[in-house]
Amino acid sequence: MKALILKELRERRLSILAYLIGAIGLMWLYVSLFPTLQPQMESYSKLLESFPKGISQAFGLDQRAFGTLEGFISSEMFSLMWPILLLFLSISIAGSTIAGEIDKGTLATLLSQPISRTRLFVSKYCAGFMSIATFTLLSVFSIIPLAAVYSIQYQGKNYISMAILGLMFGLAVFSFAMLLSSVTNSKGFVYSVSGGLLVLMYALNIIAGFKPSLEWVKYASLFHYFNASGVIIHNHIDTLSYVVLIGIAICCSIPALILFNKRDVSL
Amino acid sequence: MDFIRPQNGEIQVFGLDSRNDSVAIKNTVGFLSSDSILYPKWSGDQYLAFLAKMRGPADMTSLIKRLDLDPSIQYRHLSSGNKQKLALVVAMYGMPKLLVMDEPTKALDPLLQQEIYTVLHEYRRDGGTVFVSSHNLPEVEKICDRVAVIKEGKIVANETMQSIREMAIHIISISTAAGIKQGDFELPNVEITHASEKHMLLKVKGDLNPVLHVLNKYKLKDLEVNHANLEDIFLEYYK
DSSP states (O other): OHHHHHHHHHHHHHHHHHHHHHHHHHHHHHHHHHHHHGGGHHHHHHHHHTSOHHHHHHTTOOGGGTTSHHHHHIIIIITTHHHHHHHHHHHHHHHHHTHHHHHHTOHHHHHTSSOOHHHHHHHHHHHHHHHHHHHHHHHHHTHHHHHHHTTOOOOHHHHHHHHHHHHHHHHHHHHHHHHHHHHOSOHHHHHHHHHHHHHHHHHHHHHHHHOGGGGGGGGGOHHHHOOHHHHHHHOOOOHHHHHHHHHHHHHHHHHHHHHHHHSOOOO | OOOSOOSSOOOEETTEETTTTHHHHHTTEEEEOSSOOOOTTOBHHHHHHHHHHHHOOOOOHHHHHHTTOOTTSBGGGSOHHHHHHHHHHHHTTTOOSEEEEESTTTTOOHHHHHHHHHHHHHHHHTTOEEEEEOSOHHHHHHHOSEEEEEETTEEEEEEEHHHHHHSSEEEEEEEESSOOOGGGGOOTTEEEEEEOSSEEEEEEESOOHHHHHHHTTSOEEEEEEEEOOHHHHHHHHTO
């Protein structure tokens, strides 16, 4: 199993590196801009106060914390850009690891080796999880040395919570995409269905913020449970976020394993 | 290879159940698919290192040298012939007891085909079993001792190559100086597969003598009698 995990990680090392360079590059940009922008944050906060509450909630803007690095980085990175990178990475790994290999015809070599399908799936799942964890931990914790370089005060513990939330969010999306990947031969199907569903969920979360009568739809959106501003500013993860995100990961990965074990693999 | 899950029935390989003991079976089986593609960025050396971790160490140097394969080149940079050579090395890694092959010489030039036939012949001589699926029937005649014909998903014939060769089916090619009357050859167990004014091709099942008796009437320019090849016999099953 170790050989298979290493093989998967070796296959993905360049794409993980590319995602990391993108994420850390953006973090660096925003952290370096923060000392220049900080004196003007008070006027931004006043501007934000004039916005409807729904807009602030929908886009993860917390005017009370806008003058801190955590408030700034939360609104600039963790409200949209960073989760998009995480989602792209999670879905692309899941789509290519099973459906993509069947599509290309490379899975035959693995399936003809003396290894059970369960071990093959678990190896691929573990490698995917390790890739997501590598991206999440390195990109989130890159803020700490960057803040130190620019002599900016930061809340170290908050980044640990942010990494945990990001990891759970990435794992939930990865597990759902693995479920799709386990039943289809087309990685395009995995990308389009997962991507389409996440765009819909993002829209639902925005709509819930704007229309009080539709506030309940936020519970149908994964983005509601990815409350980055609440975590990185206030260092608090809702219990519901733990339950839903881990629940989705479990409820998708177990059926994915069962279905992969049962399916025909036409080569 | 346990790629397709059975709806019913069972397959046993070396006395082991194909579903429950698939890992143990795959330890003794090498697989070469006509459509499978190896990882494009992996070189032969990387494949061998991976297989060593999956199946244990094995020395494939002699086969690699024999096939004149450079294992340091990435799969995507190999020619189609060299890709097939690498796939053969991967399938034969550790000299498994059984080789399952689908169209093993598809798209290969005749020289490389001959080389692969020789490798497979030696593998069989050393005690290995080759299970090959092929639409290239001359290739099947060269490689196989026993042939099964599948029609509509069912095995309709399972014969040794020797018994197929001994089947009394003959192909007779007749050329005459004067014309040939087609009606003379409309005999039981005789099929006229081609007829022109001075040439006729017959497929005769069983006794040749009635045809030879008719031929006495003609002044022959040329006569050729051959045993039917596997392709002719295969087509018989599909009538």
